[in-house]
Structure formats: C-alpha cells, structure tokens
Amino acid sequence: MSHLYENNEIFDVIVVGGGHAGCEAALTTAKLGLSTALFTLNLDRIAWQPCNPAVGGPAKSQLVHEIDALGGIIGQLADMTAIQKRILNSSRGPAVWALRAQTDKREYSRKMLQILQETPNLTLREAMVTDLEVENISHRKDPLNTYQEKIGEIKGIRTYFGTVFLAKAVILTTGTFLRGKIWIGSQSMDAGRAGEQPATGLTEALQKLGFETDRLKTGTPARVDRRSIDFHSLEKQVSDASDRYFSFDPEVWTSGEQMTCYMTRTTKATHKLIKDNLHLTPIYGGFINSKGPRYCPSIEDKIVRFADKESHQIFLEPEGRDTPEIYVQGFSTGLPENIQLKLLRTLPGLQNCVMLRPAYAVEYDYLPANQLLASLETKKIKGLFSAGQLNGTTGYEEAAAQGLVAGINAARVIENKDMIYFSREESYIGTMIDDLVSKDLREPYRVLTSRSEYRLVLRGDNADRRLTPLGYKIGLIDERRWKIFQAKQQSIREEIKRLEQERVKENDPLALTLERESKGSIKGSITLANLLRRPGIHMSNLIQHQLVSNGLALSVKEGVEIDIKYSGYLERQNLQIEQIKRQNKRFLPKTLEYSKIKTLSKEAREKLDKVRPKTFGEAAQLPGVSKADLTALLIWLKIQNQKGNIGSKRKTLNKSLSGKASQ
Numbered sequence: 001m002s003h004l005y006e007n008n009e010i011f012d013v014i015v016v017g018g019g020h021a022g023c024e025a026a027l028t029t030a031k032l033g034l035s036t037a038l039f040t041l042n043l044d045r046i047a048w049q050p051c052n053p054a055v056g057g058p059a060k061s062q063l064v065h066e067i068d069a070l071g072g073i074i075g076q077l078a079d080m081t082a083i084q085k086r087i088l089n090s091s092r093g094p095a096v097w098a099l100r101a102q103t104d105k106r107e108y109s110r111k112m113l114q115i116l117q118e119t120p121n122l123t124l125r126e127a128m129v130t131d132l133e134v135e136n137i138s139h140r141k142d143p144l145n146t147y148q149e150k151i152g153e154i155k156g157i158r159t160y161f162g163t164v165f166l167a168k169a170v171i172l173t174t175g176t177f178l179r180g181k182i183w184i185g186s187q188s189m190d191a192g193r194a195g196e197q198p199a200t201g202l203t204e205a206l207q208k209l210g211f212e213t214d215r216l217k218t219g220t221p222a223r224v225d226r227r228s229i230d231f232h233s234l235e236k237q238v239s240d241a242s243d244r245y246f247s248f249d250p251e252v253w254t255s256g257e258q259m260t261c262y263m264t265r266t267t268k269a270t271h272k273l274i275k276d277n278l279h280l281t282p283i284y285g286g287f288i289n290s291k292g293p294r295y296c297p298s299i300e301d302k303i304v305r306f307a308d309k310e311s312h313q314i315f316l317e318p319e320g321r322d323t324p325e326i327y328v329q330g331f332s333t334g335l336p337e338n339i340q341l342k343l344l345r346t347l348p349g350l351q352n353c354v355m356l357r358p359a360y361a362v363e364y365d366y367l368p369a370n371q372l373l374a375s376l377e378t379k380k381i382k383g384l385f386s387a388g389q390l391n392g393t394t395g396y397e398e399a400a401a402q403g404l405v406a407g408i409n410a411a412r413v414i415e416n417k418d419m420i421y422f423s424r425e426e427s428y429i430g431t432m433i434d435d436l437v438s439k440d441l442r443e444p445y446r447v448l449t450s451r452s453e454y455r456l457v458l459r460g461d462n463a464d465r466r467l468t469p470l471g472y473k474i475g476l477i478d479e480r481r482w483k484i485f486q487a488k489q490q491s492i493r494e495e496i497k498r499l500e501q502e503r504v505k506e507n508d509p510l511a512l513t514l515e516r517e518s519k520g521s522i523k524g525s526i527t528l529a530n531l532l533r534r535p536g537i538h539m540s541n542l543i544q545h546q547l548v549s550n551g552l553a554l555s556v557k558e559g560v561e562i563d564i565k566y567s568g569y570l571e572r573q574n575l576q577i578e579q580i581k582r583q584n585k586r587f588l589p590k591t592l593e594y595s596k597i598k599t600l601s602k603e604a605r606e607k608l609d610k611v612r613p614k615t616f617g618e619a620a621q622l623p624g625v626s627k628a629d630l631t632a633l634l635i636w637l638k639i640q641n642q643k644g645n646i647g648s649k650r651k652t653l654n655k656s657l658s659g660k661a662s663q
C-alpha cells in the first residue's frame with residue numbers, strides 16, 4: 001500500500017449512508033466479523049423514515065420476512081416499534097397476504113442507533129463522503145470473466161474535509177441525498193430531504209470513474225396536528241394483527257398498545273382547487289421533469305389520471321406515540337405552500353386542521369443499476385458496492401434488502417469467497433435484484449407481488465424455509481435462531497403427516513357437521529388433510545372440532561394449512577423452479593458461434609462469444625445476458641437440434657438439450 005495512506009484509519013468495510021440500506025449493510029458485515037465503519041451525514045437521523053413511517057404491505061412484507069430469515073434487522077425493528085398492525089389482502093390467497101405495521105418513527109430511529117452503537121466491530125462516523133479512492137488494476141484471475149469490465153479496485157473514501165479512510169470494500173447507500181434538491185411549488189432548496197443538507201462531490205466522483213448517473217424524484221405529503229382534526233365523522237381503522245410479526249424470532253416480539261388510523265376522502269372542493277392550480281406544481285408547471293414513483297402518485301397525478309373518479313381515499317396515520325403529527329397518506333402534492341393548507345381543509349375532519357410540515361418533492365441523482373452485478377458490486381470497480389434508493393428503488397424495505405445483499409457480498413469479496421446470487425425463483429430479494437441489474441429502469445422501482453412469476457411459493461410465512469438455511473450457512477443466523485427454525489419446520493412436518501393419516505369416518509358423530517361445513521359428502525372415510533383441501537374448511541374449523549390442537553403456534557397452523565390446501569399449485573410451481581435449476585446446469589456446446597445467432601441481443605452475442613460460458617447457469621450470470629436471451633438461446637438450440645443441420649455439433653447439442661452432458 002502506498003505511503004500516502006500511512007496515517008489513515010483502516011477498516012475492512014466502509015458503508016456510506018445510515019439509512020435503511022446502510023444500517024442493514026453495516027450490521028451484516030460487522031456480524032460477519034469484519035471491521036466496519038458507517039459514515040453518515042447526521043447521526044441523529046439514523047434509519048430515518050422521511051415518508052410514511054410504515055413497514056410492509058404487499059410484496060414489501062415478503063421482503064421484510066426474507067431479510068429476517070437471513071438474519072437482517074428491519075423486521076425486528078418494525079416489530080419492536082409497531083404502533084398499529086394490519087393484515088392486507090386477507091380475503092385473497094396467501095400469496096398476497098401482507099403484514100403492514102405503522103411504526104413509531106422516532107423510536108425506530110433511536111432503537112436502530114442503539115443497535116448500531118452496541119454492535120461489535122462497528123464504528124459510526126458523522127461526515128460527508130465526497131470522493132472515492134480507487135487504484136487501477138490489471139486483470140484479476142476470473143474464470144467467469146464477470147470482472148472483465150473492471151477498471152479499478154476500491155481503496156477507500158475521502159470526506160469533505162479531505163480525510164482519507166481506507167477499506168477493502170465500500171458500500172454506497174446515499175438514498176435521496178446525491179445533489180438532492182427539494183421542491184415546493186416552483187420554489188426549490190438544495191437538500192437531501194427536508195431539514196438535511198444534500199451530498200455533494202460523490203456524483204462527480206462516480207461520473208469521473210465512468211459511471212452513468214441520472215435523476216429521479218419522490219414526494220411526501222403534509223403532516224398535520226392530531227389535536228386539530230375532528231375524528232368523529234371519520235371511519236376508524238383499528239389494528240387487526242397485533243399477534244402477527246415480521247420476525248421469525250419470538251424473542252423480539254413485543255405488543256404495546258395499538259393506535260388507531262382514520263380514513264377520509266377527497267371532495268369536489270379538493271378536485272377543483274387542484275385543477276385550478278395544476279400549473280403551479282413542479283411537474284405540471286414544467287419546473288422539473290425527473291420521473292417519480294408510479295405507485296405512489298401525487299394527489300394531482302391521481303386527479304389528472306383518473307379524471308372520472310369523484311373521490312380518493314385518504315388515510316390519517318399517527319407518526320408515533322409521543323408526537324401529535326399525523327401523516328396524510330395518499331395526499332402528497334407539489335402545490336405551493338400557501339395552497340396546501342387550503343387543500344387539506346377541503347377534507348372532511350380536517351376543516352380546521354393545523355399543518356405542521358408542508359408536502360414536498362425531492363429530486364436526486366441515482367446510479368442506474370444495470371451498472372451492477374447481481375451481487376450488487378459495481379461492474380467497473382472491484383469492491384465497490386451500491387444499494388438502496390441510490391440504485392433507483394423506492395422504499396425502506398427495498399433499500400434494506402439490497403443493503404443486506406451488498407453487505408453479504410462485500411464480506412465475501414474481502415474473504416475471497418464466491419458471491420451469493422439470489423434467484424428470482426427463491427426470493428423477492430432475487431426478483432428485485434434481477435429486475436434492477438438486467439433492465440434499464442428509468443423510474444423509481446418498487447417491489448410488487450405481480451413482479452414475481454413464483455408468488456405462490458414466495459410467501460411471507462415460508463421465507464424462513466426458503467432462506468434461513470442460507471443465512472445459517474453464511475454465518476448470519478446463530479445457533480439459537482437455527483434451533484427455533486428447525487423446531488418450527490419439524491412441527492409443520494409432523495402435523496401434516498398426522499393430518500394425512502388421521503381419518504373421519506362417515507358414521508363419526510362429527511361427519512354430518514363436517515359435510516355441511518365442507519359442502520361435500522364423506523364416503524367411507526376422509527383424511528383430515530383431504531378435508532382441509534375442501535374450499536369451505538380451514539384450520540379454524542378443525543380446531544373448533546378438536547381435530548387439531550389449538551396449542552399449536554400460529555405460524556405452524558398457518559404453514560400446515562397453506563402447505564396442504566395449496567399442495568397441487570405449490571407442486572406445480574416447485575416443478576417449474578426445478579426445471580429452471582436443471583436448465584441452469586445444462587451445458588452449452590463448446591463450438592457455438594454466438595455472433596451468428598441473430599435472435600440474441602447484440603450485447604449478449606458479444607459477451608457469450610467472449611466469455612464462452614460452460615452452462616446456461618454461467619451464461620445467466622453474465623452482465624448483458626438477459627432472461628430473454630437465455631430463452632432465445634434455448635429455442636435456437638432446440639430448432640438446430642430438430643433440423644439436425646449442424647453436423648458434428650449435433651452430438652454436443654443433444655447432450656446439451658437433454659442436460660445429461662458431463663464435461
């Protein structure tokens with residue numbers, strides 16, 4: 001190492017950012033035994049929730065369960081600080097059930113800071129990181145050639161005041177702060193979010209290294225004083241899931257008193273005021289043109305896009321136990337400050353409300369994630385990782401999941417271990433990362449259940465079954481958690497076995513009742529499992545008739561019911577997943593001339609010709625080779641095989657397509 005660096009502090013890993021991605025990343029590398037430093041602009045704003053202090057919801061809750069199954073923190077914190085919990089989509093199938101917790105924003109941040117401060121191997125530092133220390137590298141040994149585009153290796157970071165800190169890996173998680181600018185109406189101010197300075201320097205540092213950056217925006221609604229709202233006429237939303245948790249670890253389950261949320265609606269006066277003043281918003285007035293999140297539109301967007309809708313639901317959600325602040329969900333706006341209060345007062349219950357904070361939008365630089373490998377390491381710089389909002393996503397859960405993955409792989413780069421790639425088939429984490437790195441996304445990305453082809457398998461309740469063995473293997477799940485996991489799986493297996501064996505006979509005193517409840521007859525006898533497969537029957541019926549013990553843990557009862565009820569669908573989906581795994585093991589003919597396969601993208605042809613992967617699985621890992629390219633390749637190989645027109649290559653092709661080759 002150069003003498004220039006002699007007096008500098010040295011860490012294994014430096015994490016830039018103390019948001020949801022940064023905290024998860026730093027806790028992961030520290031837990032894996034690496035000396036870690038987390039740099040952030042303001043230590044009093046650790047894991048801050050600048051928008052709605054809510055965790056979970058459709059697909060996002062699945063992500064949180066997955067993070068917890070791997071030993072991450074977001075689920076535990078949400079459980080510890082929840083002030084209201086609800087199950088969303090409970091009337092629909094288990095694939096889309098979702099836990100959503102309103103959390104106490106300040107307690108959430110305080111608790112995260114405390115956890116970070118108490119974590120061995122972790123140092124916290126308040127500073128603005130403005131540059132990256134990079135050394136050029138010659139080609140490193142890399143059989144898969146995934147590093148072929150690497151132009152350098154990370155050495156550390158430099159702060160605004162010129163101090164250099166050294167590290168073997170750096171994880172960037174700068175959120176909405178890079179050259180952040182907040183907007184209210186046509187007025188703007190340089191800020192990473194309200195009340196916080198923007199981050200300068202890093203965008204230019206990334207651009208200097210050849211990275212492309214672009215700009216996105218997001219927005220947040222006003223906060224009003226609870227004491228100024230007339231709740232009497234408003235519909236209540238009470239907590240209906242106080243016995244549900246994100247974490248699979250019962251030791252962190254706490255159940256404090258739950259708070260109530262309320263619902264109001266936009267009125268004719270709301271719509272008129274917005275239509276009359278549309279030209280004053282940054283988007284419709286043309287002051288900014290960066291893309292905002294499609295799935296969290298501003299109220300003016302909703303009114304313009306759904307012009308025939310007379311009213312929109314607005315939710316009033318508390319921000320914590322010890323604050324009168326109410327978050328007005330569904331009401332983010334770019335209107336000027338002096339119109340915002342008038343607008344709020346058009347909502348029933350808010351006629352006399354006091355506005356504590358105005359709604360605003362924030363514009364920031366991001367790093368299009370197709371510049372990353374699926375490990376979240378940048379393609380250009382060895383040891384430099386990027387996670388969270390910086391990668392073009394929106395949401396705490398998306399950020400936390402990427403932080404965890406970047407943390408795991410940063411540790412593995414340092415220890416010269418194979419990268420961990422999460423697949424679409426096994427997790428929402430993998431689905432999200434695959435979308436991020438393989439598509440050229442130009443608007444904020446939010447995880448949705450519809451993004452997964454395997455959503456029946458990728459449920460929240462079985463996230464531990466899918467991922468805890470990996471968490472244990474890589475050292476993030478300890479022995480205590482491993483025992484909890486094993487005990488739960490054993491209970492599920494034993495109960496399923498019992499229900500598959502025990503029968504109700506047609507002359508049993510209960511038979512008539514069960515026939516009525518299940519809307520089907522019992523001829524001879526029926527196993528309890530087959531009874532449960534009938535549409536009208538649930539575990540609750542079996543418990544009521546004392547055919548199942550009420551003493552079973554809720555997670556076991558649910559796991560058993562889903563596994564049995566949906567066994568047919570699950571088997572089909574698992575079969576599909578197995579086929580994909582088998583396909584990944586298939587060998588590619590050694591002599592293929594990819595440049596001649598015109599159904600492949602130009603980039604894929606070039607990469608495949610250069611790298612010449614041995615299997616489909618290796619090809620899938622190559623940056624620039626998309627799922628569509630793999631399908632095109634498979635079809636091309638099948639056609640050539642059917643035609644039998646490629647002479648000596650035929651034997652290899654047959655082997656490839658049957659998947660039986662050994663090379």
Ligand SMILES: Cc1cc2nc3c(=O)[nH]c(=O)nc-3n(C[C@H](O)[C@H](O)[C@H](O)COP(=O)(O)OP(=O)(O)OC[C@H]3O[C@@H](n4cnc5c(N)ncnc54)[C@H](O)[C@@H]3O)c2cc1C
Nearest residue numbers: 017018019020021040041051129175177199388389395399
């Ligand atoms: C106004 C607003 C509205 C939002 N609306 C929504 C929404 O509607 N829906 C939704 O899902 N999400 C929304 N979000 C996004 C949500 O806050 C983020 O998705 C989430 O916080 C991202 O987490 P992160 O860890 O990537 O970044 P952040 O939580 O933004 O954390 C970034 C961290 O990096 C630090 N940092 C930045 N630059 C530097 C530097 N150079 N040196 C040192 N430290 C640095 C900051 O201090 C901060 O700690 C909104 C955010 C804002 C600000």
